[in-house]
Amino acid sequence: MLIVFLLAGCLLPPEPKTDAGRDVFNLYIIVLVLAAIVFVAVEGFILYAVVRYRRKPGDETLPEQLHGNTTVEIIWTLIPTVIVFILFGFSMVTLAEVEARSEEPGATIQVDGFQWQWRFTYEEGVSETGTLDEPPTLYVPVGEPVRLILSSEDVNHAFFVPEFLIKRDLIRYADDSKDNEIEFTVTEAGTYAGQCAEFCGTSHAEMTFTVEALPRADYDAAIAGIASGETPPPTTAECEVTVEIKADNTQFDIDEFEVPAETAFCIEFENLEAVPHNVSIYDGGTNLFEGAFVNEPGTITYEVPALPAGDYTFICDAHPIDMVGDVTVTE
Amino acid sequence: MATTTLEPQASAYRRSWVIDWLTTVDHKKIGILYIVNSFLFFFAAGILALVIRSELAVPGLQFVDQSTYNQAFTMHGTIMLFLFIIPALSGFGNYIVPLQLGAPDMAFPRINALSFWLLPLGGGLIFSGYLFGGAAAEGWTGYAPLTQQGGVGTDLWIIGLTLVGTASILGAVNFIATIFKMRAPGMTLFRMPIFVWTVLVTAVLILLATPVLAAGLIALFIDRNYGGSFFDPSVGGNPVLWQHIFWFFGHPEVYIVILPAMGVVSEILPVFSRKPLFGYRAFVFATIAIGLLSFSVWAHHMFTTGAVFLPFFSFMTALIAIPTGIKMFNWLATLWRGKLLLNTPMLFALGFLSMFLIGGISGVMLASPPIDFHMQDTYFVVAHLHYVFFGGSVFGVFAATYYWFPKMFGRKLNDRLGKVHFWMHFIGFNLAFFPMHQLGLSGMPRRVSDYSADTGWTILNFASTIGAFLIALSVIPFLINVIATFINGEPAGDDPWEGNTLEWATTSPPPPYNFDTLPPIHSERPLFFLTHGHGHSAERPSDLEETDEDDVERRDGIV
Numbered sequence: 001m002l003i004v005f006l007l008a009g010c011l012l013p014p015e016p017k018t019d020a021g022r023d024v025f026n027l028y029i030i031v032l033v034l035a036a037i038v039f040v041a042v043e044g045f046i047l048y049a050v051v052r053y054r055r056k057p058g059d060e061t062l063p064e065q066l067h068g069n070t071t072v073e074i075i076w077t078l079i080p081t082v083i084v085f086i087l088f089g090f091s092m093v094t095l096a097e098v099e100a101r102s103e104e105p106g107a108t109i110q111v112d113g114f115q116w117q118w119r120f121t122y123e124e125g126v127s128e129t130g131t132l133d134e135p136p137t138l139y140v141p142v143g144e145p146v147r148l149i150l151s152s153e154d155v156n157h158a159f160f161v162p163e164f165l166i167k168r169d170l171i172r173y174a175d176d177s178k179d180n181e182i183e184f185t186v187t188e189a190g191t192y193a194g195q196c197a198e199f200c201g202t203s204h205a206e207m208t209f210t211v212e213a214l215p216r217a218d219y220d221a222a223i224a225g226i227a228s229g230e231t232p233p234p235t236t237a238e239c240e241v242t243v244e245i246k247a248d249n250t251q252f253d254i255d256e257f258e259v260p261a262e263t264a265f266c267i268e269f270e271n272l273e274a275v276p277h278n279v280s281i282y283d284g285g286t287n288l289f290e291g292a293f294v295n296e297p298g299t300i301t302y303e304v305p306a307l308p309a310g311d312y313t314f315i316c317d318a319h320p321i322d323m324v325g326d327v328t329v330t331e
Numbered sequence: 332m333a334t335t336t337l338e339p340q341a342s343a344y345r346r347s348w349v350i351d352w353l354t355t356v357d358h359k360k361i362g363i364l365y366i367v368n369s370f371l372f373f374f375a376a377g378i379l380a381l382v383i384r385s386e387l388a389v390p391g392l393q394f395v396d397q398s399t400y401n402q403a404f405t406m407h408g409t410i411m412l413f414l415f416i417i418p419a420l421s422g423f424g425n426y427i428v429p430l431q432l433g434a435p436d437m438a439f440p441r442i443n444a445l446s447f448w449l450l451p452l453g454g455g456l457i458f459s460g461y462l463f464g465g466a467a468a469e470g471w472t473g474y475a476p477l478t479q480q481g482g483v484g485t486d487l488w489i490i491g492l493t494l495v496g497t498a499s500i501l502g503a504v505n506f507i508a509t510i511f512k513m514r515a516p517g518m519t520l521f522r523m524p525i526f527v528w529t530v531l532v533t534a535v536l537i538l539l540a541t542p543v544l545a546a547g548l549i550a551l552f553i554d555r556n557y558g559g560s561f562f563d564p565s566v567g568g569n570p571v572l573w574q575h576i577f578w579f580f581g582h583p584e585v586y587i588v589i590l591p592a593m594g595v596v597s598e599i600l601p602v603f604s605r606k607p608l609f610g611y612r613a614f615v616f617a618t619i620a621i622g623l624l625s626f627s628v629w630a631h632h633m634f635t636t637g638a639v640f641l642p643f644f645s646f647m648t649a650l651i652a653i654p655t656g657i658k659m660f661n662w663l664a665t666l667w668r669g670k671l672l673l674n675t676p677m678l679f680a681l682g683f684l685s686m687f688l689i690g691g692i693s694g695v696m697l698a699s700p701p702i703d704f705h706m707q708d709t710y711f712v713v714a715h716l717h718y719v720f721f722g723g724s725v726f727g728v729f730a731a732t733y734y735w736f737p738k739m740f741g742r743k744l745n746d747r748l749g750k751v752h753f754w755m756h757f758i759g760f761n762l763a764f765f766p767m768h769q770l771g772l773s774g775m776p777r778r779v780s781d782y783s784a785d786t787g788w789t790i791l792n793f794a795s796t797i798g799a800f801l802i803a804l805s806v807i808p809f810l811i812n813v814i815a816t817f818i819n820g821e822p823a824g825d826d827p828w829e830g831n832t833l834e835w836a837t838t839s840p841p842p843p844y845n846f847d848t849l850p851p852i853h854s855e856r857p858l859f860f861l862t863h864g865h866g867h868s869a870e871r872p873s874d875l876e877e878t879d880e881d882d883v884e885r886r887d888g889i890v
Contacts, residue, residue, distance in 0.1 A: 010769065011768060011769060011772060012772060013705055013772045013773070013774075014772075014773060014774065023701070024701045024702065024704065024705060027699065027701055027702060028696075028702055028705075031695075031696050031699060031702060032696075035692045035693075035695070035696060038688075038692055039688065039689070039692060042659065042663065042684075042685075042688050043685055043688065045663050045666075046663070046666070046681060046684055046685055049663070049666040049667065049669075049671065050666075050671060050673065050681065053604070053666060053667070053668060053669050053670065053671045054671050054673060055605075055670040055671055055672045055673075059670060061670070062605055062670075062863060063604075063605055063606055063668055063669050063670050064606075064668060065606060065607055066606060066607070066609060066664070066667075066668070067607050067609070067610075067611065068609055068610040068611070068612070068613065069610075072664070073610050073613050073657070073660075076656070076657065076660040077653065077656075077657055079656065080652050080653045080655075080656030080657070081653050083652070083695075084649040084650060084652050084653060084695070087649060087695065087698070087699060088645065088646055088649050088699075090699075091645060091698075091699035091700060091701060091702070092642060092645075094699075094701040095641060095642075095700050095701050098701050098704065154476070155474075155476050155477040155480070155570075156474055156476075156477065156570060158635060158707075158708060160708075160709075160774070160776065162705070162773060162774025163774075165704070165705040166704050166705065167635050167704050167705065167707055167708070168635050168637055168704070169635050169636045169637065171570060171571060171636060171637075171638070172476070172564040172565075172570065173564055173569065173570075174564045174567045174568070174569070178638070180636075180637040193774075193786070195774075195776055195779075196776070197707070197708040197709065197776040198474075198635075198708055199401075199469070199470050199474070199477070199708075199777070199778040200477060201401075201468075201469075201477055201480065202397050202398055202401065202468075203397060204397075204401075204778060204779060204780075205397065205779035205780045205781045205782070206781075208783075
């Protein structure tokens with residue numbers, strides 16, 4: 001019955017998408033099994049008693065007057081005691097895993113809550129502030145420990161991403177040094193919904209955000225995208241083929257590259273100078289792909305749609321004479 | 332030596348029944364006032380629950396705006412806890428405790444009247460926010476510094492709660508004095524009915540915990556109105572301090588709400604199983620243990636604040652499962668090989684066992700900090716607290732109502748209508764609150780007025796709303812039953828249930844002075860003893876004599 005329960009996905013948290021979330025999920029399963037055993041045993045006994053010991057009409061006799069039994073009472077004091085100690089032991093082990101902190105997190109992001117939205121500030125000094133109409137996106141790299149520093153600008157809020165199985169309060173202290181920190185490693189790229197979980201006034205229900213977990217390169221590009229004021233590119237599902245291009249001194253570092261035909265590919269473009277550059281692809285005078293500009297030093301990943309076999313040109317639209325190269329799309 | 336003959340005061344002059352009820356200091360009338368007042372607040376807070384559930388039935392804001400919604404859940408929680416469950420159980424305590432002790436009244440009848448009359452006053456003030464630009468809307472926990480932003484409604488909430496808290500404290504003093512000083516000869520502490528024991532421990536909890544809340548409320552009032560800086564970080568205060576103060580009261584408060592209901596159930600199960608409560612002493616010690624432990628677990632409400640020492644509070648919280656588990660086993664063993672009469676009070680008592688169990692289990696789950704990190708402030712917690720407060724205490728309140736109604740009014744409530752009430756209530760309750768476990772696990776936060784359609788929470792929310800309306804409908808057979816019983820109910824006689832305890836040894840309803848004569852008290856079941864002795868095959872009256880003398884001595888030693 002228990003297995004049926006679990007298979008049906010009943011009374012389970014979401015499939016965890018972080019390392020620590022996986023630990024919490026496993027702990028929860030242990031606790032759920034213990035809970036189910038207690039539930040079935042006690043409710044089963046109540047039902048049994050109601051059926052078995054129901055008074056027959058006209059039965060005026062007294063049942064045996066049992067006042068107690070020391071042995072039995074000691075045994076049933078031990079049962080919850082054992083369960084409690086098991087639960088506490090497992091909880092502390094998992095707690096240590098959830099609270100573990102790495103020496104060098106892959107990203108440290110400042111999360112500020114205010115009535116009624118979020119601001120995410122990245123190490124690069126780049127930040128995004130949400131509005132009720134446009135809640136913000138929190139970009140995190142996949143597979144690396146991410147540390148969040150949680151602080152509030154007004155009342156209490158709580159950072160909660162159900163699929164990470166984690167939540168922590170944002171509390172405004174007179175002294176900032178008490179700010180909460182959490183750390184997790186996202187195991188799967190994807191988009192996850194998040195929301196304030198601590199009641200914070202009128203529009204509490206609308207204090208939502210999205211977490212976008214991206215491979216490192218895409219993460220860097222997204223941060224660069226925020227920095228350049230551009231809308232970050234949609235997430236790359238998987239780049240089977242990635243071409244790396246760098247720009248410096250108004251020159252590309254390569255003057256040709258080759259990609260397979262009829263296959264979408266990615267260009268990981270790194271701008272090394274504070275001059276706006278991009279990468280666009282042309283077939284003669286026809287624009288086939290226009291990459292977003294990177295105005296400051298930074299990286300962006302372009303997703304280029306599949307091209308038929310043939311020869312094309314790649315160009316920086318700001319410097320079409322100095323920054324040109326050849327694209328060969330082969331069968 | 333002159334002899335004075337006393338004339339009963341009551342017959343000395345005539346007065347209208349209105350004046351009589353307004354000025355009464357009789358614990359039985361005050362008890363009834365408590366219960367009626369509590370049910371009125373129950374209906375009001377129930378309507379607020381329907382507002383909440385209607386709004387959440389489907390995604391989108393259909394009926395109320397966010398601000399009205401926030402006021403609704405704040406008032407719902409505050410009223411249900413402070414003006415329904417606690418006073419309803421206090422009302423039964425008021426009516427029943429002096430009777431079960433063989434006493435003529437409470438120790439301080441006038442203070443008793445005062446502590447009742449503060450309730451409608453405090454409750455009225457809390458509600459009156461609606462007349463002055465909106466009621467308090469910060470949740471029943473009133474977390475700082477959000478309370479700093481509230482309007483007049485928040486001040487009224489603070490003042491009203493302070494009055495209600497004062498009423499509780501006065502009541503607690505009265506109960507403690509009554510239980511220690513007003514017991515009939517032979518009624519040693521360990522012969523007190525379990526209900527009296529639970530009221531005693533509850534009163535001690537109120538006496539120790541509620542003044543802390545009152546102090547916190549006053550500090551909050553100073554913060555809001557006179558430039559204090561206890562809780563407001565913008566002027567150097569600490570908002571987490573409020574959470575410590577609130578939950579230092581708030582967790583014992585959970586036991587203040589549940590212990591007397593446990594007492595009710597522990598009266599009803601033995602009577603309708605025709606057996607003594609299994610392990611009476613263990614049960615008493617478990618009750619005391621819960622009371623003691625309840626002061627060391629408050630911060631389990633604060634695991635996600637990052638400001639508390641998790642292992643300690645997690646461990647102490649888990650420990651409470653042990654005395655609670657002992658109680659559960661005691662109840663189950665009381666049923667074992669009993670002769671169960673499944674009438675309405677017994678059904679509500681069994682409903683308490685089966686539903687409180689679920690609240691207890693989910694409570695132990697939440698005691699684990701990593702799990703709590705996911706569940707805290709989600710609908711899982713809402714489900715948990717309703718399985719404790721509603722599945723536990725409210726089932727206890729209805730069990731007490733059906734069980735003691737015949738004593739209070741001399742007529743038995745109709746059992747068939749009672750069963751209709753029970754089943755609607757039971758099914759509605761589970762339909763309303765069980766789906767919330769899954770909603771919480773899926774990540775639906777509490778106290779949100781809306782959710783997005785793509786979360787997949789619609790079906791469960793809709794089911795929950797249907798359940799809430801079913802609970803509301805279940806009130807109809809209950810009210811019909813009460814009215815019909817007043818008009819044409821089956822006369823109850825002194826002792827309709829073959830009860831165990833002294834309240835059944837007097838008339839229904841009892842006279843103002845309660846007892847003409849008291850039976851001898853040799854055990855926690857004096858009435859059972861009167862008919863059956865110890866209940867073993869052979870009566871041994873010679874034993875009784877001996878015990879009697881021993882007991883009188885022991886009683887002198889104890890008090």
